[in-house]
Amino acid sequence: MRKIATVVTAALLLCGCGTGLGGGTSILDKDELVVAVKSDQPGLAVRTGAGRFEGFDVDVAAYVAARLGKKVTFVETTSEGREAKLRDGEADMVVATYSISPERQGQVTFAGPYYVSHQDILVRAGYRRIRDVRDLEGRRLCQAQGSISTSRIVDGRQIAAELVPARTYGECVDLLKAGAVEAVSTGDLILAGFAARERGAFAIVNAPFTDERYGIALPLGDVEACEQVNRAITDMYQDGTAAGLLDKWFAGSGLRLSPHVPEFEGCVT
Known part of the structure; x- marks a missing residue:
């Protein structure tokens, strides 16, 4: 029985199964997070003439990073490139109007949603x-x-x-x-x-x-980071930041906005 358990443990280590990011590493181990956002969605994320990014998604990402005690750098992504940014290690988080779906949950770990559109x-x-x-x-x-x-x-x-x-x-x-x-x-x-x-x-x-349940995408298996990001999203709504950001970016659109904490999906892999 002991020999079987040893074999199973070795197999888990080799495939990364059940260990989260191949052995327990997490984006929480980093001092600075790279966040992928869109660059052409007014109100959500656009690149300014100075090369900076601004919008609701950008502000949400900055708030979450600050709650995690991390510095943040932004990079650009498109809809079709979001999974690759995480898979190839080019980004630690994706905050880019990324709707949570069962198919996508097989490729990334979602925190949130941070907003239900x-x-x-x-x-x-x-x-x-x-x-x-x-x-x-x-x-x-x-x-x-x-x-x-x-x-x-x-x-x-x-x-x-x-x-x-x-x-x-x-x-x-x-x-x-x-x-x-x-x-x-x-x-x-x-x-x-x-x-x-x-x-x-x-x-x-x-x-x-x-x-459209917009989630914050993390590397597949990083449950520890997912749980902390969910806490940050909850704080963002409870301290009034979310309502302020929604009003800042969409008040003139005529869209009915929700200032309430969304129901989370749960940090599953």
Whole structure:
């Protein structure tokens, strides 16, 4: 029996199973955290002319890092590059409107969510042909690389929209403005940021149809960091910081915001 236990322990050490990040290491062991954020989502995360990042996601990441007692550096990511940033060691955390899903939970460990957004639809101002998700049938809908928002429409609701690919949601909005697509659909915080940036050019349909549970992604298996990040998110809501940040970045969008602590998923691997 003792020999069997020894063999099992050795196997766990070799594969990293049950040890978290291959032997118990954690991003909490670092003095400075590298956080991946988007660079083209107004209100959430954009790169300024000075090369700095600003927005709600950036402020959330900075708050969490401070609560963990860490310095923070930001790097850019796209929707499709988020998992790779963690897998390749280019980032310690990803705070980039990263919706928690079962498939993604097999690739990263999620803390949070830090906000529960709702998927909605953005159209050009004055465009009346789309009033809810069912009206996307046969319409040209932008599909951002690495996002699961369009699959919730096409696969989840069996709506035959014509998908037009783009690299980012910034490119999607450019296509919408040019008339190359009729709609962009994703989390309402993302849509509100673009609508607020170009007031009068776009309108949110205000017909939410799913939840977008934005999580803070950590390297797969780092449960210790996940638990501490969850504590930081709770503090952020309880001390009023979250409400202040939401008001700071989205008060002019007309979006109904939630200042309450979201229900956490739990730190699972």
